[in-house]
Amino acid sequence: MKYTLENFFEDLNPNELDEIMPDNFDEKLQKNILKRIEKTTLCKSGIKNNSRRFNFKIFAPVAACLVLTAGLGGCAIAAEVKEYNAAVDFFEQNGLSVEGLSREELKEVYRDITTNRFTNDKTAEVIRRSVPGVEILQHEPTPEELSVLWNSNVNAWSGSHTKAAVKYQIDYEYQPGAQYYEFDKITVECLRDGETLWKTDFPTLGKKWGDDELYINDCVMTSVGTVVWGHRCHWTEVTEGGSKANPLTYGRIARIDDSGCKLWERELDHGFKDEYIKAVLDNGDGTLAVISYGDFEYLCLSQYDADGNELSFTKTQFSRIGNILNAAKLGDGYLVQLAGTDEDDGRAHLAKLDRAGNVTDNFVYKSEECDYYITDMAEFEGNVYLSAYSVPKQTGEGWRNEIADIQDYLFNRDNWDISSEELTPIVRDNYTAVLLLCDPAGGEPKNFYSVKGSLGGALAVENDQLKWNVESIASTFFSPATSAFSIGGNCLVYRYSFDESGTLAGCEDTGEIAHYAR
Amino acid sequence: MRDAELLELLQKNPEKGLKALIVQYGGLVYTVVRRNLPEALCTADAEACAAEVFSDFYLDLNKYDPSKGSIKAWICVIARHNAIDLTRRNTEVLPLDEEIRADIGGISLESDLEERELRCAVLSGVKSLNEPDREILLRKFYLGESSKEIAARLKMSVSNVDTRTSRAVEKLRKKLDDWRK
Numbered sequence: 136m137k138y139t140l141e142n143f144f145e146d147l148n149p150n151e152l153d154e155i156m157p158d159n160f161d162e163k164l165q166k167n168i169l170k171r172i173e174k175t176t177l178c179k180s181g182i183k184n185n186s187r188r189f190n191f192k193i194f195a196p197v198a199a200c201l202v203l204t205a206g207l208g209g210c211a212i213a214a215e216v217k218e219y220n221a222a223v224d225f226f227e228q229n230g231l232s233v234e235g236l237s238r239e240e241l242k243e244v245y246r247d248i249t250t251n252r253f254t255n256d257k258t259a260e261v262i263r264r265s266v267p268g269v270e271i272l273q274h275e276p277t278p279e280e281l282s283v284l285w286n287s288n289v290n291a292w293s294g295s296h297t298k299a300a301v302k303y304q305i306d307y308e309y310q311p312g313a314q315y316y317e318f319d320k321i322t323v324e325c326l327r328d329g330e331t332l333w334k335t336d337f338p339t340l341g342k343k344w345g346d347d348e349l350y351i352n353d354c355v356m357t358s359v360g361t362v363v364w365g366h367r368c369h370w371t372e373v374t375e376g377g378s379k380a381n382p383l384t385y386g387r388i389a390r391i392d393d394s395g396c397k398l399w400e401r402e403l404d405h406g407f408k409d410e411y412i413k414a415v416l417d418n419g420d421g422t423l424a425v426i427s428y429g430d431f432e433y434l435c436l437s438q439y440d441a442d443g444n445e446l447s448f449t450k451t452q453f454s455r456i457g458n459i460l461n462a463a464k465l466g467d468g469y470l471v472q473l474a475g476t477d478e479d480d481g482r483a484h485l486a487k488l489d490r491a492g493n494v495t496d497n498f499v500y501k502s503e504e505c506d507y508y509i510t511d512m513a514e515f516e517g518n519v520y521l522s523a524y525s526v527p528k529q530t531g532e533g534w535r536n537e538i539a540d541i542q543d544y545l546f547n548r549d550n551w552d553i554s555s556e557e558l559t560p561i562v563r564d565n566y567t568a569v570l571l572l573c574d575p576a577g578g579e580p581k582n583f584y585s586v587k588g589s590l591g592g593a594l595a596v597e598n599d600q601l602k603w604n605v606e607s608i609a610s611t612f613f614s615p616a617t618s619a620f621s622i623g624g625n626c627l628v629y630r631y632s633f634d635e636s637g638t639l640a641g642c643e644d645t646g647e648i649a650h651y652a653r
Numbered sequence: 654m655r656d657a658e659l660l661e662l663l664q665k666n667p668e669k670g671l672k673a674l675i676v677q678y679g680g681l682v683y684t685v686v687r688r689n690l691p692e693a694l695c696t697a698d699a700e701a702c703a704a705e706v707f708s709d710f711y712l713d714l715n716k717y718d719p720s721k722g723s724i725k726a727w728i729c730v731i732a733r734h735n736a737i738d739l740t741r742r743n744t745e746v747l748p749l750d751e752e753i754r755a756d757i758g759g760i761s762l763e764s765d766l767e768e769r770e771l772r773c774a775v776l777s778g779v780k781s782l783n784e785p786d787r788e789i790l791l792r793k794f795y796l797g798e799s800s801k802e803i804a805a806r807l808k809m810s811v812s813n814v815d816t817r818t819s820r821a822v823e824k825l826r827k828k829l830d831d832w833r834k
Binding site: 140141143144145146147148149150151152153154155156157160161162163164168169171172173175176177179180181182220223224225226 | 733788
């Protein structure tokens with residue numbers, strides 16, 4: 136065997152290398168390549184892996200603007216190779232598996248993910264193999280999409296809300312010239328695909344100053360029909376034409392059948408000065424779980440049968456509960472999102488309840504880097520999904536928590552006049568929509584999907600799929616003199632679909648617009 | 654950062670330690686990897702391979718023995734091995750580059766002992782070379798850089814690099830002749 140210098144250098148061990156390597160033997164590397172190597176290293180080392188809470192793998196933004204010029208020989212080949220290499224780079228950088236994919240399929244999946252279209256059957260499979268922790272690429276709003284914002288006729292505050300295929304509209308019918316409390320009735324209308332299925336009236340409790348006031352807050356479709364909830368406000372101190380004070384608030388619940396007939400109405404009386412019903416959940420066995428909070432300190436669960444009989448009531452005292460924002464079934468129990476508690480100023484305080492209503496766990500979802508705000512919850516195929524958005528920890532002195540840093544930036548400018556084109560990217564950088572899957576056993580959210588520049592919106596279960604609305608921030612204006620908010624604007628609403636296994640199955644540009652204000 | 658400081662940081666704060674390691678040696682590792690991968694594999698492969706070098710080093714940190722080499726040398730060796738492994742997995746035949754081959758002896762090795770002794774002799778010969786000749790050989794045969802790249806790096810002409818390479822190889826050949834005697 137001939138021994139060559141190549142053989143020698145091939146087999147150099149570290150000691151030998153140390154002996155011959157000059158001290159200053161080094162190579163420079165571009166920062167962006169170093170950063171990518173760093174990210175991949177930390178993942179492969181298990182130091183920052185995908186299963187840790189809210190550490191997302193971030194896709195490097197890639198604009199898929201490749202043009203294949205078929206029939207031009209060398210140009211077509213070069214373009215194809217370029218796209219293939221870009222696809223391979225993309226898969227490698229984001230830890231996506233190429234197993235089982237042909238060259239063509241690899242490119243198709245790459246195009247699907249970067250353009251939010253799902254034309255290839257294997258796209259969802261590729262993403263599924265790579266979860267948990269996937270960022271869905273979403274393009275920046277295009278000029279055409281922005282122009283739609285100007286052309287649309289948008290009703291800013293929609294009162295309807297649904298987690299099912301039906302929608303409900305709640306209308307307060309006022310007499311002409313009436314004061315805000317002088318309404319004749321509240322009408323609940325049930326619609327499907329824009330068609331009215333039924334309407335049911337809830338008459339006013341009184342029209343004189345100081346009379347009890349009725350409020351209908353929300354409705355839900357259950358296996359025993361529609362359940363409507365609200366509250367009655369009773370003023371204990373009333374002066375004629377003067378003031379009203381010391382209200383007592385009683386939660387109210389009613390059941391309506393599929394023809395719109397009101398079967399029963401009940402009022403909660405658990406000894407509280409104030410009790411607000413915030414969610415009604417279908418147990419699936421003909422009974423209903425009514426989640427409420429009393430006197431801004433007690434988290435309550437009442438179980439009702441289909442005839443409106445209260446089967447059980449449990450309350451748990453917290454130091455403070457400002458509101459209950461969302462609730463969903465979690466296994467045999469429930470997951471409830473609390474707000475305004477002492478533990479958390481934001482919106483990521485979650486409490487786990489068992490079937491009887493005992494609080495078995497409660498925790499605040501936080502990370503070192505971000506604060507989280509949960510906007511909706513839905514149970515789907517035995518798992519609970521949380522729609523949320525994350526905001527980087529703010530260090531600024533601005534007093535609106537989510538945008539303190541943005542406020543600092545705006546107020547420190549010499550000129551407060553800032554265009555939407557300049558402000559919107561800054562605001563987009565601040566927000567990431569997040570869809571979390573809750574472990575059914577523990578209830579603790581795990582890493583799932585994220586979309587930059589967006590807010591997590593409503594969840595719904597339709598046609599055996601989970602639908603997640605993602606509101607992509609498209610325009611922003613700064614309003615320094617407004618007390619209610621400092622920045623506001625419009626979002627383009629995209630809807631992502633997930634199958635029973637929680638795999639991303641599709642994406643749709645709804646054409647809808649949602650407002651936001653902070 | 655010195656090796657002892659790096660090791661301590663890797664143990665106390667692995668994330669910071671790895672980041673410091675990558676800042677310090679990322680360029681070298683990437684170059685070693687890139688040079689040992691065939692052109693058919695893309696930059697993403699090189700980056701992934703480089704990342705694996707650092708993660709392999711960290712995950713086997715308990716196997717690292719400072720007495721057997723510096724961290725720099727250690728990860729260079731890992732880099733080269735990983736790149737060659739990746740190349741073998743992706744190609745049927747390793748590319749042959751006639752430019753790289755430098756026959757320094759036509760020696761028939763009949764035993765491992767002979768090979769070890771030969772290695773020592775070559776090592777001694779390379780160590781005895783002055784700079785920049787030693788660096789030129791290292792870049793040419795370890796990093797696989799071309800004469801043109803070495804010339805640009807060391808601010809020399811290409812012909813100067815080639816001349817120095819030839820002279821260095823000649824010196825080693827003479828050393829081995831002495832060893833054979």
